[in-house]
Amino acid sequence: MTEPMNTLRELKRSGQFSRLPELIPYSQFMGISVEQATGELLGKLAYHDDLIGNPSLPALHGGSLGALLESTAIFQILWETEIQTLPKIVTITVDYLRSAKPVDTYARGFITKHGRRVVNVAVTAWQADRGKPVATANVHFLVHPT
Amino acid sequence: MSRHNAALDITMVGRAEAQATMRLPYNEKLIGNPSTRVLHGGAITTLVDTASGASVIMKLGGPQPIATLDLRLDYLKRATPGEDVLATADCYRISRNIAFVRSIAYHEGEQDSPIVASSATFMLTGVSSKAGPPKSEESQ
Structure with a gap:
């Protein structure tokens, strides 16, 4: 078993949801954290100026939102399944629904299908109002790469 | 280049009519x-x-x-650690409101064996929507 998976096993045993981003350098670089305030696992992208893609609006970069959506999908798989390696992305489809303002963004992932080799996760991201999502994604991961 | 592109050190390395190539340097972060x-x-x-x-x-x-x-990425193969990634995009169709783009991501000199195949669509947001339905507050 690889080192990050040992850490994951330890975090699960102690119930430390919020330390999931420690497993993934890029999630830390982006300032993505995990919250559990509502009893569900939420990914949070804390606003900072380096996330901006369009300075004139201003709006977050499509890649910043993509990063939050993909990271949140990975966290959901790590937490909910008995996966033995980090999931490997196969496809991601992002729909950009509204311009994302320079504020904190949240995301919630749902595992739609957990097959033996592939997991499908649907993720929604929002800002101030959960009823007005800024982006959604469908993501497929290989969970037992051979 | 936007703040986020600068944070990732993404630069434009090629351009042609309806085409752009960008480079993402490998970075441990x-x-x-x-x-x-x-x-x-x-x-x-x-x-x-x-x-x-x-x-x-x-x-x-x-x-x-x-x-x-929208933006879709298919991961055709694993990127090689330590190597920069390039992306070349081709805007192959544009209508009054929408632009359609195909692109690939690859390591230098390996365009025939891409890491990612992608397709994307863009709204041309500068276009006025005279012919469309009245704009509600929601649609901003």
């Missing part, structure tokens, strides 16, 4: 899996989104407001 040291998909998404948008601007012949509508 962008690793998605510490065991394999492969870049996180989120960094590739940023690279491909940026190149795709730039190809639309090239097709339009100059800066105009655009917004990504």
Whole structure:
């Protein structure tokens, strides 16, 4: 078993949801954290100026939102399944629904299908109002790469 | 280049009519899996989104407001740790409201064996919608 998976096993045993981003350098670089305030696992992208893609609006970069959506999908798989390696992305489809303002963004992932080799996760991201999502994604991961 | 592209050190390395090529240097901060040291998909998404948008601007012949509508990435093979990733995007069709883009991401000299194949659509947000339905407060 690889080192990050040992850490994951330890975090699960102690119930430390919020330390999931420690497993993934890029999630830390982006300032993505995990919250559990509502009893569900939420990914949070804390606003900072380096996330901006369009300075004139201003709006977050499509890649910043993509990063939050993909990271949140990975966290959901790590937490909910008995996966033995980090999931490997196969496809991601992002729909950009509204311009994302320079504020904190949240995301919630749902595992739609957990097959033996592939997991499908649907993720929604929002800002101030959960009823007005800024982006959604469908993501497929290989969970037992051979 | 936007703040986020600068944070990832993404630069434009090629352009042609309706085409743009961007480079993402390998960086340990962008690793998605510490065991394999492969870049996180989120960094590739940023690279491909940026190149795709730039190809639309090239097709339009100059800066105009655009917004990504949707973006799909298929991961055809694993990126090699330590190597830069390039993305070349081609805006192959543009209508009054929408631009259509195909792109690939690859390592230098390996365009025939891409890491990612992508397709994206963009709204041309500078276009006025005279013919469309009345704009509600919701649709901003």
